[in-house]
Amino acid sequence: MALSSETQKRLLAGLAPGHWALDPETRLTYAYDATRRERLPDIVVFPGSVQEVQHVLAVADETRTPVYPRGGGTGLSGGAIPVAGGIVLTLERMNRILEIDEVNFSVTAEAGVKLDNLRDEVARHGLFFPPDPSSGKVAALGGVLAECAGGLNVVKYGPINRYVMRLLAVLPGGELIHAGSKAPKTVTGYDLRHLLIGSEGTLAVIVEATLALLAYPRYQQSFCAFFSSLEVALEGATRILRAGYRPRSLEFIDSSSFECIRAYKPLQLPEGTAAALLVEEDGHDPDDVGRAVRAIAGVVHKECLEIHLATTPEERAQIWGLRKAISPALYKFARYKINEDICVPRGQLVPAIMGAYQIGREAGLRTVIFGHCGDGNLHVNFMTNDDPDPKAEEAVRKLMQMVVSLGGTLSGEHGIGTAKAPYLGLELSPAEIALQKRLKAAFDPHNILNPGKIFTHVG
Numbered sequence: 001m002a003l004s005s006e007t008q009k010r011l012l013a014g015l016a017p018g019h020w021a022l023d024p025e026t027r028l029t030y031a032y033d034a035t036r037r038e039r040l041p042d043i044v045v046f047p048g049s050v051q052e053v054q055h056v057l058a059v060a061d062e063t064r065t066p067v068y069p070r071g072g073g074t075g076l077s078g079g080a081i082p083v084a085g086g087i088v089l090t091l092e093r094m095n096r097i098l099e100i101d102e103v104n105f106s107v108t109a110e111a112g113v114k115l116d117n118l119r120d121e122v123a124r125h126g127l128f129f130p131p132d133p134s135s136g137k138v139a140a141l142g143g144v145l146a147e148c149a150g151g152l153n154v155v156k157y158g159p160i161n162r163y164v165m166r167l168l169a170v171l172p173g174g175e176l177i178h179a180g181s182k183a184p185k186t187v188t189g190y191d192l193r194h195l196l197i198g199s200e201g202t203l204a205v206i207v208e209a210t211l212a213l214l215a216y217p218r219y220q221q222s223f224c225a226f227f228s229s230l231e232v233a234l235e236g237a238t239r240i241l242r243a244g245y246r247p248r249s250l251e252f253i254d255s256s257s258f259e260c261i262r263a264y265k266p267l268q269l270p271e272g273t274a275a276a277l278l279v280e281e282d283g284h285d286p287d288d289v290g291r292a293v294r295a296i297a298g299v300v301h302k303e304c305l306e307i308h309l310a311t312t313p314e315e316r317a318q319i320w321g322l323r324k325a326i327s328p329a330l331y332k333f334a335r336y337k338i339n340e341d342i343c344v345p346r347g348q349l350v351p352a353i354m355g356a357y358q359i360g361r362e363a364g365l366r367t368v369i370f371g372h373c374g375d376g377n378l379h380v381n382f383m384t385n386d387d388p389d390p391k392a393e394e395a396v397r398k399l400m401q402m403v404v405s406l407g408g409t410l411s412g413e414h415g416i417g418t419a420k421a422p423y424l425g426l427e428l429s430p431a432e433i434a435l436q437k438r439l440k441a442a443f444d445p446h447n448i449l450n451p452g453k454i455f456t457h458v459g
């Protein structure tokens with residue numbers, strides 16, 4: 001649907017000069033997200049204030065024009081792609097940190113701030129915002145909240161929704177609402193805060209958030225433990241948790257990941273390595289952190305082939321370099337990766353991984369698995385040279401069926417968007433989907449906000 005000249009005129013009337021773009025180059029720049037799918041929007045708007053966001057949503061609602069909120073465009077489920085054309089509303093101009101409150105341990109910021117900028121700025125005040133998706137240099141606060149993004153720290157610090165005190169958001173139609181408060185606890189009415197978190201830009205546009213902070217843990221230590229089988233590695237992860245430790249990160253890497261890294265850069269591993277655990281602990285006292293890391297390593301040292309303990313920042317960077325090399329290294333083996341972010345109860349990790357390999361083998365696809373085993377969240381990558389690839393699509397469907405049968409969930413952190421919409425009915429019943437759609441209609445009766453996402457394949 002092309003934007004009518006009347007709608008365009010009304011939109012531009014409420015936006016400052018330079019806060020919109022109609023040229024094809026800019027529109028193309030905002031046609032994508034990290035899924036590499038694309039659809040050209042009719043216009044890109046760059047509001048610089050809450051009032052401009054309200055104006056855009058008021059005009060869009062009256063003229064029934066689709067609006068696609070956008071943060072950094074790093075989403076991996078197609079959430080920011082303007083699948084019906086219309087307006088891309090990028091929050092990038094609204095990137096100010098408005099208040100760091102050292103007494104109440106909170107930060108208030110506009111939705112367009114880059115997550116790493118926010119984390120770095122609060123760290124300068126000795127404060128810590130734990131959520132740390134690896135895309136934080138580019139991903140924006142609004143996008144991270146809209147996806148309820150995870151990352152490496154969830155096992156110890158929990159998901160991002162634990163840290164959201166108050167949200168300011170604009171509804172379709174232009175009304176500004178707040179959800180939550182700066183008080184440490186809020187139980188007034190329904191908890192709209194937690195409904196908006198993870199709502200993937202389909203209910204409201206988040207314009208500002210107040211987030212809870214912790215004291216900055218200045219010391220970190222890591223180790224990498226190499227195992228001869230993935231079962232022993234994952235049993236080791238369970239024993240670490242059962243022994244009462246909750247390390248900052250507890251990551252799993254499989255042998256296919258190591259093969260990919262080896263094709264990408266030199267890599268020396270203990271003979272017979274089939275899997276590894278990467279563990280990091282942090283804290284406020286270097287001796288305490290050192291003791292905890294040695295104790296955690298002690299839980300698994302008998303069963304593993306070798307442990308590489310990082311005692312210097314360089315060694316720590318080397319250990320984490322392994323993990324960071326996996327994503328780029330995957331492309332050494334195929335042009336496309338289908339990266340799923342399934343999540344299962346921790347006790348089901350071994351069947352989930354074995355099942356994923358089996359599904360990949362049957363489809364003739366190289367399967368690479370790594371992820372946040374401490375919170376049951378695995379990145380299963382099916383590698384293919386074709387796009388679209390019916391074999392890969394069938395493999396993903398089987399993977400999702402298996403995950404649900406194991407008591408797990410389609411997405412642990414990337415959201416549904418368009419990528420997982422075909423599988424929604426595997427996890428949610430018709431009644432549950434109908435209830436969610438009624439919620440959507442209550443927020444967005446004319447379906448102008450991020451239409452074509454989450455529910456496109458059901459009912």
Ligand SMILES: Cc1cc2nc3c(=O)[nH]c(=O)nc-3n(C[C@H](O)[C@H](O)[C@H](O)COP(=O)(O)OP(=O)(O)OC[C@H]3O[C@@H](n4cnc5c(N)ncnc54)[C@H](O)[C@@H]3O)c2cc1C
Nearest residue numbers: 071072073074075079134135140142143144150201206413
């Ligand atoms: C290299 C790489 C590494 C990644 N690592 C991780 C990781 O470790 N953990 C993880 O969870 N994810 C990860 N991701 C996925 C992605 O970074 C996250 O989903 C992130 O939350 C997206 O933020 P964004 O600002 O880029 O959002 P976008 O892609 O711009 O948008 C994502 C969704 O949020 C909506 N949205 C954006 N801004 C707003 C707003 N202000 N109000 C309402 N809705 C809004 C959009 O409409 C869309 O539905 C990674 C991605 C890449 C490319």
